Amino acid sequence: MKRELKFQREADGAWAGKFAALPGCERIASCTQCGSCSAACPLSIYMDVTPRRLIALVRSGFRSEAIQSRSIWLCTSCYACVSACPQKINVADLMFALKREAIETRTYPRRFAVPVLSDEFMSMVRTRGRSSDFWLAARMTLRSNPAALLGMISTGWRLWRTGRLRLNMEPIHRLAEFQRASAPRKEAA
Ligand code: SF4
Ligand code: SF4
Numbered sequence: 001m002k003r004e005l006k007f008q009r010e011a012d013g014a015w016a017g018k019f020a021a022l023p024g025c026e027r028i029a030s031c032t033q034c035g036s037c038s039a040a041c042p043l044s045i046y047m048d049v050t051p052r053r054l055i056a057l058v059r060s061g062f063r064s065e066a067i068q069s070r071s072i073w074l075c076t077s078c079y080a081c082v083s084a085c086p087q088k089i090n091v092a093d094l095m096f097a098l099k100r101e102a103i104e105t106r107t108y109p110r111r112f113a114v115p116v117l118s119d120e121f122m123s124m125v126r127t128r129g130r131s132s133d134f135w136l137a138a139r140m141t142l143r144s145n146p147a148a149l150l151g152m153i154s155t156g157w158r159l160w161r162t163g164r165l166r167l168n169m170e171p172i173h174r175l176a177e178f179q180r181a182s183a184p185r186k187e188a189a
Contacts, residue, residue, distance in 0.1 A: 073108070
């Protein structure tokens, strides 16, 4: 992500307030920007925005920079940042919350495999109640790197011939009940 000067008028304070009320994000106001989370994070050297900086962006209301960051997709939920934080801020849960919003609003980078995988997985589970390795890999590759599908054909063919690949994906029993139970809760007005 390009580093650039930010102006307060570009911030969305209402979004920041709403976000800070989400489970796991309640304590972000107490962040002292000490950087212990970034130092503990094994992935921070690959991130475009470090965990410390992400916290600063979120609580100041710079929504698009936070949501469009690749860092949220690199996070492996190892919770090293949470153990290191002297303010007991749940940085990993904040990453989850940003990921959820990025998927819901489809604001992730196009053809970036990790969010595409999450999106396809969630879509399969919502419509069938389960996922299929074959269809998950095929759909993810089609959306993120279609040219790679050609290289997968011979492996897929061999797996199918030996009965190790199931193409059909039957829905689970009592799918409607599952969908009702797993539907996102509507916020109270
Ligand atoms: S370790 Fe905690 S207090 Fe320090 S920058 Fe990270 S979130 Fe903020
Ligand atoms: S949970 Fe995510 S952000 Fe925290 S240390 Fe692990 S990879 Fe880094």
